[in-house]
Amino acid sequence: xxxxxxxxVVVTAFAVLGMEMFLPPRHRVLETPVCLLGLSTALAAVVYxxxxxxxxxxxxxxxxxxxxxxxxxSFLLAGLxxxxxxxxxxxxxxxxxxxxxxVLIHRGEFYTVVLFNLVGSxxxxxxxxxxxxxxxxxxxxxxxxxxxxxxxxxxxxxxxGLKYIILGATSSAVVLFGLGLLYGLSGSVDLFTMGDNLIxxxxxxxxxxxxxxxxxxxxxxxxxxxxxxxVYRGAPLPVAAYLSVASKAAGLAFMFQLFYRVLGNVxxxxxxxxxxxxxxxxxxxxxxxxxxxxxxxxxxxxxxSQAGYxxxxxxxxxxxxxxxxxxxxxxVTNMVVFGVLVFYLNETGREEIEDYRGLAGTNPWIxxxxxxxxxxxxxxxxxSGFVGKFFLFSVASKAGFHWLVAVAAVNSTISLYxxxxxxxxxxxxxxxxxxxxxxxxxxxxxxxxxxTVLMVVLGIVPFFYETIYEQTRDWIAVxxxx
Amino acid sequence: MFPTPTITHWLTLSALLFxxxxxxIFTRRNAVGVLLSIELTLNSAIxxxxxxxxxxxxxxxxxxxxxxxxxxxxxAEAVVALAIFVSFYRxxxxxDVTQANHIYDQGNRTS
Numbered sequence: 001x002x003x004x005x006x007x008x009v010v011v012t013a014f015a016v017l018g019m020e021m022f023l024p025p026r027h028r029v030l031e032t033p034v035c036l037l038g039l040s041t042a043l044a045a046v047v048y049x050x051x052x053x054x055x056x057x058x059x060x061x062x063x064x065x066x067x068x069x070x071x072x073x074s075f076l077l078a079g080l081x082x083x084x085x086x087x088x089x090x091x092x093x094x095x096x097x098x099x100x101x102x103v104l105i106h107r108g109e110f111y112t113v114v115l116f117n118l119v120g121s122x123x124x125x126x127x128x129x130x131x132x133x134x135x136x137x138x139x140x141x142x143x144x145x146x147x148x149x150x151x152x153x154x155x156x157x158x159x160x161g162l163k164y165i166i167l168g169a170t171s172s173a174v175v176l177f178g179l180g181l182l183y184g185l186s187g188s189v190d191l192f193t194m195g196d197n198l199i200x201x202x203x204x205x206x207x208x209x210x211x212x213x214x215x216x217x218x219x220x221x222x223x224x225x226x227x228x229x230x231v232y233r234g235a236p237l238p239v240a241a242y243l244s245v246a247s248k249a250a251g252l253a254f255m256f257q258l259f260y261r262v263l264g265n266v267x268x269x270x271x272x273x274x275x276x277x278x279x280x281x282x283x284x285x286x287x288x289x290x291x292x293x294x295x296x297x298x299x300x301x302x303x304x305s306q307a308g309y310x311x312x313x314x315x316x317x318x319x320x321x322x323x324x325x326x327x328x329x330x331x332v333t334n335m336v337v338f339g340v341l342v343f344y345l346n347e348t349g350r351e352e353i354e355d356y357r358g359l360a361g362t363n364p365w366i367x368x369x370x371x372x373x374x375x376x377x378x379x380x381x382x383x384s385g386f387v388g389k390f391f392l393f394s395v396a397s398k399a400g401f402h403w404l405v406a407v408a409a410v411n412s413t414i415s416l417y418x419x420x421x422x423x424x425x426x427x428x429x430x431x432x433x434x435x436x437x438x439x440x441x442x443x444x445x446x447x448x449x450x451x452t453v454l455m456v457v458l459g460i461v462p463f464f465y466e467t468i469y470e471q472t473r474d475w476i477a478v479x480x481x482x
Numbered sequence: 483m484f485p486t487p488t489i490t491h492w493l494t495l496s497a498l499l500f501x502x503x504x505x506x507i508f509t510r511r512n513a514v515g516v517l518l519s520i521e522l523t524l525n526s527a528i529x530x531x532x533x534x535x536x537x538x539x540x541x542x543x544x545x546x547x548x549x550x551x552x553x554x555x556x557x558a559e560a561v562v563a564l565a566i567f568v569s570f571y572r573x574x575x576x577x578d579v580t581q582a583n584h585i586y587d588q589g590n591r592t593s
Binding site for chain 2: 130134138145146161163165172174176181183189233234
């Protein structure tokens, strides 16, 4: 039985929901530690299963292997850090600013929705059946709509939810049409059988294009990125953090399932289209990020450009380990940056880039962490972001896409410029006069410490990449044999 | 008499439904109209899967099972969508999607 982590998360979700129902309001604070405990146990269970080795459940309907394990680690880390980041807002610890509705309500329901969304993502990477795959994709998408519109007294949150659900439902309908075509072309719902039966033709092209629309929506690939900036801006900030990592990881998991298992033998036929998609995505994301003034919108476009780097790994079948590794790195790095954004927005109510001026004077440690996170996103050598980008670029270069590597390198330089804008505000610009140091809450400090340590360790210790490389061999083999 | 419809006719029907739905998504101004169009595209995808189940893989019921799950998921999606529409309406007193432009305005006002 290899399903223990999912069971733990589901049980935690119901436990938290039950506590919300039966506990008096003043005891509902206890839901946070329960939630954290459940997620940590699930994380430990995933690591234990990964040490145990690969396995399957329910006659091969549920497959656990190295790639699935690493994806589940990413999802659970994202969930854990989101719970930590949202604790302050749920506890009511934030600065009240007129005209801003910022409290998060219904602690238990909030956690339950997050946890169910996590379960959907975790099953998604283990599914070997089209039916499972689709239901899990929906479970990894629909709760996010509710999370984005969680502040129902905030007009911006509702508007973001409206935009998100219209585009999300549209893309899910399009991806479903594509999946239906794949089913018709292969005559089976088992992903491996589909992969064996599928041959490349015009209808396959149409199906791939339709599936890429759905994945592009989740991964925020240009031209399906339109929702990102507005939704990140309108959603509660911890939810935006969760969207930027967990939803993206779920999109990548879906892409892994389809591109390696179903489309493994036609992957090289569409690599040119993917290369163009990657180039357009990273260029547009970077160029638009340069002119942003609001940190939420800024992070949205930063996330778009990161997705552009990420899908470079699909250009060659051997790119799987670099994508899994970069996903892990991206989850912790983005959570570092979002952790600082949540902290600063909660404590001061400021969310413009120029509001970060003088942060190094008042809170030198937070500023240092933020700088490390931004440098890792930009890809400065000792940090993990550089290592991840290096592997991705080398995949593209090995596949013969030298022009794409050049575009990506130029884009990395542009991204360094705009990430440094925040660093400049923090370290060089004079602050707001005699601001006292801001005290960070325990949950924020924990989240920042965990994610920063992971970010640095992932880049320095070669164990992680080597292990991922070993464990993705099976996936690559499936794609290369065909 | 009419000839028996073949797989081509059925697939044309589902492609037409899909196109009509997409057209509706892009042109309707009322959010509920957009949701209806989305449901139309979803149903065309469902029809697509059923056609393939009938004509390509007629010896199993996998496609029909898939369709049942899709209907359930689509219902869940519609519920969340309508809930969000209601809360949007409470603030804006309209469901015109072209009026949903306050986030962008607010982002630019401060700059």
